[in-house]
Amino acid sequence: MSVIISPSLLSADFLNLGQDIDMVNKSKADWFHLDVMDGVFVPNISYGLPVISQINKKATKPLDVHLMIVQPERYIEQFFKAGADILTVHLEACTHLHRTLQCIKSFGMKAGVALNPHTAIHNLDDIITDIDLVLIMSVNPGFGGQSFIETSLNKVKKLKKLIRESGSETLIEVDGGVNTETGQALVEAGADALVAGSFVFNSPDPQETIRALKELK
Ligand code: DX5
Numbered sequence: 001m002s003v004i005i006s007p008s009l010l011s012a013d014f015l016n017l018g019q020d021i022d023m024v025n026k027s028k029a030d031w032f033h034l035d036v037m038d039g040v041f042v043p044n045i046s047y048g049l050p051v052i053s054q055i056n057k058k059a060t061k062p063l064d065v066h067l068m069i070v071q072p073e074r075y076i077e078q079f080f081k082a083g084a085d086i087l088t089v090h091l092e093a094c095t096h097l098h099r100t101l102q103c104i105k106s107f108g109m110k111a112g113v114a115l116n117p118h119t120a121i122h123n124l125d126d127i128i129t130d131i132d133l134v135l136i137m138s139v140n141p142g143f144g145g146q147s148f149i150e151t152s153l154n155k156v157k158k159l160k161k162l163i164r165e166s167g168s169e170t171l172i173e174v175d176g177g178v179n180t181e182t183g184q185a186l187v188e189a190g191a192d193a194l195v196a197g198s199f200v201f202n203s204p205d206p207q208e209t210i211r212a213l214k215e216l217k
Pocket residue numbers: 008009010011033035066139140141142143144145146175176177178195196197198199
């Protein structure tokens with residue numbers, strides 16, 4: 001199976017968001033990665049429910065929503081209604097992660113768990129079979145355009161081993177500092193999906209950049 005590409009709209013042109021959504025629709029990308037930040041869990045504020053509802057009207061591909069917010073369990077139904085297909089919460093933001101994942105799945109969404117760079121894979125030992133997708137943060141969440149943290153490659157390998165041993169079908173997605181070089185190393189380490197923001201939207205030909213990422217093997 002080819003690698004799943006999820007362009008992050010955080011680096012899109014918000015004055016012309018419709019054009020960037022059309023570009024992703026026409027491209028070889030698989031999902032739209034939407035970053036929600038609350039200014040508490042991360043030191044930045046992005047966009048929220050009304051913007052996602054509008055994106056959902058135009059996007060022809062699944063919405064991969066990454067919640068960088070505290071107490072994400074309070075907003076699961078609202079993100080479902082806004083159009084999320086995959087809803088990812090941070091492990092560090094959930095006291096009752098198991099309950100939160102069950103709630104996400106009860107709406108028919110795929111349930112994702114994101115790990116900050118300092119959070120070890122072994123925290124997932126007892127819950128991996130309940131997770132549809134693990135999002136490994138390869139930068140500290142909050143901003144686009146940061147450099148890839150190299151130790152993330154080892155985390156992908158450890159996670160791949162855990163998934164294999166547990167017999168689960170959890171997907172591994174990686175977010176932060178992804179370009180064709182880091183993307184290549186990530187695919188070799190076992191990543192199933194790559195998020196890319198600045199590398200796609202700051203490139204001269206974003207559709208071509210998406211195609212180049214999609215061809216990584
Ligand atoms: C960072 C976000 C990312 C961000 C990635 O907190 O979760 O999705 O858009 O941006 P790049 O690809 O530029 O590192």
